[in-house]
Amino acid sequence: MANEPTKTSTPQTKTKLVLDILIFIVFLVAMDPHSSGIAIHEWLTLASLAALTLHLLLSWDWIVEITQRFFKKIGTQTRINYVLNWLLFIFGTLVMVSGILISEAALPSLGIRLPQGFFWRRLHDMSANLVLLLLGLHTALHWSWIVKTFDRYIFQPIAAKFSTSKPKDVSA
Amino acid sequence: MKTFGRILIILTAFTVLGGLMMWVGNANGVNSPSFARNSGEAEFRPLQGDEDGQEGSRPPREVGEDHEGREGRGSFGGRWVFSLIKNVGVISVLVVAIVLPKSIIKKKRKAPVSPA
Numbered sequence: 326m327a328n329e330p331t332k333t334s335t336p337q338t339k340t341k342l343v344l345d346i347l348i349f350i351v352f353l354v355a356m357d358p359h360s361s362g363i364a365i366h367e368w369l370t371l372a373s374l375a376a377l378t379l380h381l382l383l384s385w386d387w388i389v390e391i392t393q394r395f396f397k398k399i400g401t402q403t404r405i406n407y408v409l410n411w412l413l414f415i416f417g418t419l420v421m422v423s424g425i426l427i428s429e430a431a432l433p434s435l436g437i438r439l440p441q442g443f444f445w446r447r448l449h450d451m452s453a454n455l456v457l458l459l460l461g462l463h464t465a466l467h468w469s470w471i472v473k474t475f476d477r478y479i480f481q482p483i484a485a486k487f488s489t490s491k492p493k494d495v496s497a
Numbered sequence: 498m499k500t501f502g503r504i505l506i507i508l509t510a511f512t513v514l515g516g517l518m519m520w521v522g523n524a525n526g527v528n529s530p531s532f533a534r535n536s537g538e539a540e541f542r543p544l545q546g547d548e549d550g551q552e553g554s555r556p557p558r559e560v561g562e563d564h565e566g567r568e569g570r571g572s573f574g575g576r577w578v579f580s581l582i583k584n585v586g587v588i589s590v591l592v593v594a595i596v597l598p599k600s601i602i603k604k605k606r607k608a609p610v611s612p613a
């Protein structure tokens with residue numbers, strides 16, 4: 326989700342929306358491993374690495390553009406957004422790495438056994454909570470995009486389906 | 498080819514960052530059993546000595562026990578709903594705290610200045 330130069334084509338915006346909804350649902354499920362079970366928690370988050378990579382690929386132009394212009398003249402919100410995205414990437418990586426190191430289902434099923442560590446377990450919990458806060462900020466900074474895209478691709482098509490007005494007859 | 502290159506860049510950044518974190522974690526000895534003792538924290542280890550003699554390893558899990566051993570704290574559905582509300586609530590509070598003031602400022606700027 327890029328909030329400034331969003332010159333993305335319609336199918337790409339649609340893909341972004343679907344992908345972001347998917348990532349959000351996966352995140353909510355992953356945040357409660359007690360309910361989903363540890364195996365689902367681990368496999369789902371490992372699979373989400375692909376979705377997160379795709380999310381970054383879809384915002385690639387924005388990332389490159391802001392990286393090049395970061396020390397030049399850009400808006401404050403864009404600058405904050407860029408720094409926040411990097412923090413999200415760093416702490417997201419920390420959650421993933423610490424999660425892999427304390428894996429109880431995914432890695433053992435592949436025949437990989439790592440020594441369990443108290444430090445990595447605590448770090449995994451702490452960084453996951455931090456990612457939740459960063460995700461909240463990330464969502465807030467992209468709120469106008471979310472509202473606009475939801476309206477365009479979800480609310481408007483639904484409203485159009487339930488609309489009682491018939492299309493004008495132009496044949497006469 | 499361009500996309501493949503970009504994927505490689507993302508995965509390389511992930512691997513380098515992850516490797517760095519692991520190196521820092523292991524180099525400082527924070528994962529060693531003595532780390533918890535030095536920092537004054539209670540170390541997670543079985544009460545009785547395990548057969549392998551491994552320090553810091555977890556006790557074997559009971560059948561039906563979840564991975565944290567917190568069985569019996571509530572039903573599956575109730576716990577999941579509580580967790581869902583908590584997480585969505587945190588995100589919603591942050592969104593409201595940022596979006597609401599922003600929209601108020603925007604409206605104030607847009608409001609026409611009344612003639613004196």
